[in-house]
Amino acid sequence: MLGNINPIAIELGPFQIRWYGLIIASAVLIATFLSVREGKKHGILEDDIYDLLLRALPVAIISARIYYVIFEWSYYKNHLSEIYRIWDGGIAIYGALIGAIITIIIFCRKRSIEIWNLLDVLAPNVILAQGIGRWGNFTNQEAHGSKTTLEFLQNLHIPEFIIKQMQIAGSYYQPTFLYESLWDIGGFIVLCVLRKQHHLLKNGEVVLSYVMWYAFGRFFIEGLRTDSLMLGGIRVSQWLSVLLIIGALVIFFYRRQHNSNLQWYNKNT
Template identity: 55%
Template sequence: MDQSIEPLNRVALQLGPIHIYWYGIIIAGGALLGLLLAMREGKKRGLPHDTYIDLIMFAAPIAVISARIYYVAFEWPYYSQHPAQIIAVWNGGIAIYGALIGSVVTAIVFCLVRHLPFWKVADVAAPSVILGQAIGRWGNFMNQEAHGGPTTRAALESMHLPNFIVNQMLINGVYYIPTFLYESVWDFAGFILLLILRRVNLRRGELFLSYVIWYSLGRSYIEGLRTDSLMLGPLRVSQWLAVILVIFGVGLILFWRLKKEKRPHYLDT
């Protein structure tokens, strides 16, 4: 019976030779929703109305490039022997942490040029970013990627998952752990947490660092279940980076607090 299960069609729309994939639609949809939320909240916090539209125009392409550079760097033994494949993003191979690093660097430069407070811009964007990540993981679901190791249909059904998820986890006759779903749920929970925290009126920068800590904690565990991770010694690259980011986030918040610096609060306009 399992062999007769067909995966969901990755192609949402075909216009002659042009294929529009669900992956792209889902990623774009998550980014658009996040942008709208950031624009709305940014207006409340007194930021110029075009801040996030202009920022995403620079950050989006740079994020894709940096995500590819990150992946290629840690797979250099292969790409050094196949240099023509370096630009072949359509064959897979982009890393979310690379995208985030590129986006943050872009935002820092953008804020310097526009004379905007980076931490304020980052705080407003934090819930939007994690929401976009939560939605974007469903693009991985449609592509049957970013999954964990082999499992059984019975194990998946014991999690009370709907059939369309269970069926999509059947890849080449083998069922796999839906780690995309774990991360999506973790990110949605983080989105709700950040919405609550911003009403607590944290000090500037602490909301964004809370996002960094929350996402990294979840990713450090979920990454250990995946089968497509980049490795660095005994741990996956993303796990090493997650640990570093948690230490950095917690450390910087403690430093600010112990220093008793009079930093503006989130709700200050």
């Protein structure tokens, strides 16, 4: 049987490059390439995508860490020197998305870019990047679920290398990273198919569909995880998912009923 994956991909003296970083970087590059290609169809300049990436990526990383630290403040208030040690783990995707959205809004206003249009272009590629990025959690043996059995994992008919990596300290764990990765990649496919349909989704509805799809899956997958951020006895990501689904649905139908000037995302006839 294969051994566990070494989370360090390259080691040069004191410098280490982890698989997590390589996987995340690859996900960002793929999402950027796809966004540039789709953006050209909707009048969004290639340079604008690159400029946005240079601004949104660092903000997303910082906000992901801040989000995590806020909900783990009971620990970090006594370990202030560890707050910046992001390489030790501890970032939250919802925090990253919040930071990225704020950056996009500010960026679009400064560049006079239609916000909903840009969000629609980016959304499917973002969820694809999320799906790829979960494999970084796999190499770190994190974002897993509760203890399970070897028989359970084998009955999932997943590759042997995944089963082996889910053996941590002598016990097997549910591969919730895999559940979310598959859900996210499925969401990418669904969103790409939907936005290609003529006169189906209007501007802004691709990103709203992304929010509903991701939040719906995250709600159930979060309930299986053992490392959830908690607020009292509540899993923060689950309740945030509920709020996002409700909010996206309300905005979706409100815009349809009160804005007769909405353009179709796919204007081809």
